[in-house]
Amino acid sequence: MFGLRKSDSALLLIVIALTVLAPFILNPFPENSVMAQFNAGYPDLMQRLVIFGIFAIGFNILFGLTGYLSFGHAAFLGVGSYAGVWMIKLLTLNVIPAIVVSVIVAGAFSLLVGWISLRRSGIYFSILTLAFAQMSYALAYSVLTPITGGETGLQPKVGDPRILDAALEEGVTPRANLFGMFMNDSYDMVVGGWIFTFNVGYYIAAICMVLAFYLSIRIFRSPFGLMLRAVKSNQQRLNYTGIESKPYTLAAFVISGMYAGLAGGLLVAMDTQAGAERMFWTASGEVVLMTILGGAGTLIGPVLGAGFIKYFENIVSKINANILETWFSFMPDGLSDVFVGIIYPFIGKGWHLTLGILFMLVVIFLPGGLVQGGQKIAGMFKNKKDGSDSATSSASAAPAE
Amino acid sequence: MGILEVQNVNKSFGGLKALTNVNLNVEEGMIHAIIGPNGAGKSTLLNCFVGRLIPDTGAVTFDGQSLLGKKPHEINQTGVSRVFQTPEIFSDLTVLENVMIPCFAKRDGAYSLNAINSVRNEKDILEKAEQMLVDVNMADKRDMVASSMSRGDKRRLEMAMCLSQDPKLLLLDEPTAGMARADTNNTIELLAEIQEKRHITMVVIEHDMHVVFSLAQKISVLAQGTVIVEDLPDKIKGHPKVQEAYLGGAH
Numbered sequence: 343m344f345g346l347r348k349s350d351s352a353l354l355l356i357v358i359a360l361t362v363l364a365p366f367i368l369n370p371f372p373e374n375s376v377m378a379q380f381n382a383g384y385p386d387l388m389q390r391l392v393i394f395g396i397f398a399i400g401f402n403i404l405f406g407l408t409g410y411l412s413f414g415h416a417a418f419l420g421v422g423s424y425a426g427v428w429m430i431k432l433l434t435l436n437v438i439p440a441i442v443v444s445v446i447v448a449g450a451f452s453l454l455v456g457w458i459s460l461r462r463s464g465i466y467f468s469i470l471t472l473a474f475a476q477m478s479y480a481l482a483y484s485v486l487t488p489i490t491g492g493e494t495g496l497q498p499k500v501g502d503p504r505i506l507d508a509a510l511e512e513g514v515t516p517r518a519n520l521f522g523m524f525m526n527d528s529y530d531m532v533v534g535g536w537i538f539t540f541n542v543g544y545y546i547a548a549i550c551m552v553l554a555f556y557l558s559i560r561i562f563r564s565p566f567g568l569m570l571r572a573v574k575s576n577q578q579r580l581n582y583t584g585i586e587s588k589p590y591t592l593a594a595f596v597i598s599g600m601y602a603g604l605a606g607g608l609l610v611a612m613d614t615q616a617g618a619e620r621m622f623w624t625a626s627g628e629v630v631l632m633t634i635l636g637g638a639g640t641l642i643g644p645v646l647g648a649g650f651i652k653y654f655e656n657i658v659s660k661i662n663a664n665i666l667e668t669w670f671s672f673m674p675d676g677l678s679d680v681f682v683g684i685i686y687p688f689i690g691k692g693w694h695l696t697l698g699i700l701f702m703l704v705v706i707f708l709p710g711g712l713v714q715g716g717q718k719i720a721g722m723f724k725n726k727k728d729g730s731d732s733a734t735s736s737a738s739a740a741p742a743e
Numbered sequence: 744m745g746i747l748e749v750q751n752v753n754k755s756f757g758g759l760k761a762l763t764n765v766n767l768n769v770e771e772g773m774i775h776a777i778i779g780p781n782g783a784g785k786s787t788l789l790n791c792f793v794g795r796l797i798p799d800t801g802a803v804t805f806d807g808q809s810l811l812g813k814k815p816h817e818i819n820q821t822g823v824s825r826v827f828q829t830p831e832i833f834s835d836l837t838v839l840e841n842v843m844i845p846c847f848a849k850r851d852g853a854y855s856l857n858a859i860n861s862v863r864n865e866k867d868i869l870e871k872a873e874q875m876l877v878d879v880n881m882a883d884k885r886d887m888v889a890s891s892m893s894r895g896d897k898r899r900l901e902m903a904m905c906l907s908q909d910p911k912l913l914l915l916d917e918p919t920a921g922m923a924r925a926d927t928n929n930t931i932e933l934l935a936e937i938q939e940k941r942h943i944t945m946v947v948i949e950h951d952m953h954v955v956f957s958l959a960q961k962i963s964v965l966a967q968g969t970v971i972v973e974d975l976p977d978k979i980k981g982h983p984k985v986q987e988a989y990l991g992g993a994h
């Protein structure tokens with residue numbers, strides 16, 4: 343299908359099914375049940391799941407294939423975001439120019455950063471990318487305030503030029519749209535106690551993610567992808583084989599930068615704003631975590647990792663002491679206090695602690711990430727049945743570094 | 744005029760003089776062996792050919808062009824391939840992929856990032872790589888991960904990778920080290936056949952005298968960084984200097 347191998351087509355179909363059915367899958371609990379807070383099927387979170395999925399898929403093309411670990415990819419997402427908001431301010435509230443220009447500007451910026459950073463490899467490369475990202479963050483936060491809005495960030499205003507749009511009616515706030523469909527328009531489907539939300543913005547982002555995923559499969563399976571894996575495996579041998587690796591690594595760097603730009607443009611399409619915090623180093627670190635957690639160098643891993651982390655960030659961080667107390671209210675007073683006391687540091691603002699522990703467990707016990715975990719489980723079932731090897735969805739079964 | 748000419752090459756590592764005024768003349772289409780005791784500077788000399796090391800002084804010319812100052816990938820593009828003493832392969836890729844990479848590198852032009860073109864036409868590369876594996880008797884290992892193979896197989900794979908590029912000059916640093924006797928004999932046959940059919944010039948470093956005297960048409964003996972004798976194999980066998988520096992020392 344579409345020039346893919348059988349196993350890859352199957353993987354693509356699974357991803358398509360998951361994204362299309364996400365409003366159901368992410369809302370397994372009835373609206374009024376105690377478990378409803380674990381539902382993730384609301385537009386804002388669903389949009390983030392797929393947008394950060396795109397970010398991680400792109401990052402994996404660089405890190406997973408070539409082994410070059412960039413600690414500055416949030417800069418490209420941020421630059422893409424600013425470019426997107428400017429398109430919305432200057433051209434039109436239609437999101438298409440914003441998204442396209444985000445990708446182009448992020449690509450151009452990553453060409454510059456990659457050109458310089460790829461003069462070094464290993465830890466020095468990582469530090470160079472980190473330095474660029476922190477520089478971009480600092481510039482956006484202060485010196486470039488006229489362009490970036492500084493601390494307050496950048497938003498469209500009623501008085502913006504928007505040369506392609508007709509003037510807004512009096513009192514209407516500018517909202518991003520796609521040919522008249524607003525990103526935050528939703529249709530709620532009520533079935534019994536459940537409410538399933540189908541959101542325009544989510545599906546636009548989901549289509550982008552499916553396309554981004556398809557493209558990443560093609561890159562993984564292409565000779566170009568093979569060369570990138572050769573860079574990771576033995577750069578010396580590649581040189582003695584007549585290939586200078588820099589054009590390849592630079593191309594991978596720019597491609598992943600453009601994926602980051604696409605994610606940035608889509609974020610802007612959803613909430614029409616951009617702020618410097620999107621470029622902060624923690625944001626760059628997050629995409630590294632997503633990729634490793636899911637399984638670097640595997641096709642589906644980054645998507646899983648992004649979904650996992652964004653889900654945790656939004657769900658675990660919302661659990662507070664009151665909610666905990668209602669959970670343990672069936673226990674005698676003293677005992678419930680003990681339990682609440684033990685769990686409390688891991689929830690709410692403490693969700694980073696939970697994430698950190700999970701991350702460590704994965705890296706230590708499943709160096710191939712969640713994908714490896716899935717393969718192990720699948721392998722256990724298969725071995726019971728016929729003892730044959732489990733099919734891998736990964737480009738290489740080698741663990742991530 | 745040889746295809747590879749080495750003139751007065753010197754190379755020191757700190758205080759250690761690894762090569763002293765080395766002269767070497769490799770004629771086109773020949774198998775030229777370099778022998779010598781451990782630490783004589785044989786690998787160092789090859790490193791000076793492929794751009795891993797730059798000689799302190801001297802000249803290295805291949806096919807009329809100087810190789811000095813060229814980067815490894817540029818030297819490969821002039822038609823020089825090398826099998827290393829410790830195998831340099833793509834350890835975490837499969838055997839087939841290992842051979843496909845040099846095929847792509849050769850066909851799509853090394854410099855140009857010809858990804859689009861190569862995506863389009865992968866089939867002839869696949870066929871070529873598979874044929875190459877048949878030629879070196881590794882067709883059954885095609886889907887193995889390279890790192891899981893024996894040292895001898897890794898070296899055979901590396902040889903296949905180099906041969907798949909149809910080099911003009913093939914440099915082999917102890918190609919049969921770590922191989923079982925049968926594989927060594929296969930390798931001798933393979934190299935002899937390739938030289939006969941394709942007239943690839945080869946420089947072979949080897950400790951195994953059986954290999955050396957089966958293949959070499961000319962032999963240079965290196966000891967302590969200098970070429971002490973260069974002659975036909977028959978003359979080398981009983982040469983007193985060689986006995987003293989090499990064969991004598993080894994026994």
Ligand SMILES: Nc1ncnc2c1ncn2[C@@H]1O[C@H](COP(=O)(O)OP(=O)(O)OP(=O)(O)O)[C@@H](O)[C@H]1O
Nearest residue numbers: 756759761779780781782783784785786787788828
């Ligand atoms: N990169 C290097 N840095 C420092 N010294 C080196 C380096 N490479 C080689 N040498 C030294 O140069 C001398 C020659 O080494 P070389 O590897 O060329 O020997 P060789 O003839 O290939 O020996 P062998 O048969 O054991 O492979 C040795 O003393 C070695 O320790």
Ligand SMILES: [Mg+2]
Nearest residue numbers: 785786787828
């Ligand atoms: Mg050596």
